[in-house]
Amino acid sequence: MIIVFKKDAAKADIDHVQNRLEQFGFKTSMSETNGRAILGAIGDERILREKPLFAMPGVEKVVPISKPYKLVSSDFKKTETVIDIKGVKIGGGNVVVMAGPCSVENRDMLMYLAERTSKAGARILRGGAFKPRTSPYAFQGLGEEGLKYLREAADAHNMLVITELMDPRDMDLICKYTDIIQIGARNMQNFRLLKDLGTVRKPVMLKRGLAATMKELLMAAEYVAAGGNDDIILCERGIRTFETETRNTLDLSAIPVLKSMSHLPVVADPSHGTGRRDCILPMSQAAVAAGADGLIVEVHQCPEEALSDGDQSILPDDFDVLMKRLNIIAETIGRKLTTA
Numbered sequence: 001m002i003i004v005f006k007k008d009a010a011k012a013d014i015d016h017v018q019n020r021l022e023q024f025g026f027k028t029s030m031s032e033t034n035g036r037a038i039l040g041a042i043g044d045e046r047i048l049r050e051k052p053l054f055a056m057p058g059v060e061k062v063v064p065i066s067k068p069y070k071l072v073s074s075d076f077k078k079t080e081t082v083i084d085i086k087g088v089k090i091g092g093g094n095v096v097v098m099a100g101p102c103s104v105e106n107r108d109m110l111m112y113l114a115e116r117t118s119k120a121g122a123r124i125l126r127g128g129a130f131k132p133r134t135s136p137y138a139f140q141g142l143g144e145e146g147l148k149y150l151r152e153a154a155d156a157h158n159m160l161v162i163t164e165l166m167d168p169r170d171m172d173l174i175c176k177y178t179d180i181i182q183i184g185a186r187n188m189q190n191f192r193l194l195k196d197l198g199t200v201r202k203p204v205m206l207k208r209g210l211a212a213t214m215k216e217l218l219m220a221a222e223y224v225a226a227g228g229n230d231d232i233i234l235c236e237r238g239i240r241t242f243e244t245e246t247r248n249t250l251d252l253s254a255i256p257v258l259k260s261m262s263h264l265p266v267v268a269d270p271s272h273g274t275g276r277r278d279c280i281l282p283m284s285q286a287a288v289a290a291g292a293d294g295l296i297v298e299v300h301q302c303p304e305e306a307l308s309d310g311d312q313s314i315l316p317d318d319f320d321v322l323m324k325r326l327n328i329i330a331e332t333i334g335r336k337l338t339t340a
Contacts, residue, residue: 198227247275
């Protein structure tokens with residue numbers, strides 16, 4: 001449930017209610033909406049039936065939350081969450097683009113792509129240092145060497161870094177070099193990993209699983225939020241359907257639906273969502289028009305020689321065109337493409 005406080009509620013009164021709920025065995029989380037303190041309480045609601053919450057000082061109303069995803073629901077927080085990472089804001093009308101190769105292959109290619117994508121307006125450099133591959137014989141990434149290249153290239157061009165975490169044992173290493181931790185579709189329901197992410201002070205981008213419902217994605221986000229980490233980004237990256245012409249089916253309807261169900265920012269991945277280079281520009285444009293708070297796009301200077309996912313990587317020149325179009329679309333619907 002959520003406890004809504006009066007606008008003039010004293011901090012001492014708010015603290016008193018929070019302490020009492022925790023004494024009752026509830027886990028609490030504080031937020032603010034329209035100048036009012038909002039206290040979320042997770043636990044057995046039957047315990048509170050005989051407790052006079054309304055009589056506590058400063059309390060205006062108590063609202064039960066029926067949804068199983070409580071902390072990430074729009075019931076708990078009515079305003080959109082804006083995640084500020086070193087001045088780059090994700091959510092709240094901002095459209096942020098993450099770009100780079102599927103996997104970090106070598107230093108020179110990454111430095112070149114960081115220069116080209118940042119010049120076009122990308123604020124976040126993406127690239128996998130540890131790669132989950134279907135085949136155990138495929139390129140698995142450069143590990144820490146790749147992380148060092150990501151950090152160096154991003155710092156040289158005033159960008160943030162996002163990279164994928166696959167194993168809790170790599171948590172400290174990933175946190176050392178990255179600004180945003182990406183959790184791939186295959187790990188969306190790795191609950192041990194999600195619990196560990198709740199204790200980390202880094203934003204987490206959670207990709208929708210191959211066959212996951214939107215509710216399941218939000219429940220996965222709830223694991224992270226319940227652990228204490230509220231900086232969560234949802235990513236629609238396509239789901240597996242009967243269609244064979246595309247790698248996955250990019251569910252654009254998920255963008256406005258997720259934004260109605262949750263206060264968390266939502267980004268789209270047209271590269272994995274389609275698996276086709278010719279689809280990336282139009283689907284990127286459609287995603288922003290549908291309300292996406294950002295995009296994560298694969299860019300490679302020579303896709304036919306890419307060590308992974310070359311078929312779904314666009315050329316730097318195409319990325320330049322995309323950013324110009326996105327700027328027009330964002331402005332048309334009253335949003336802002338964050339480019340500097």
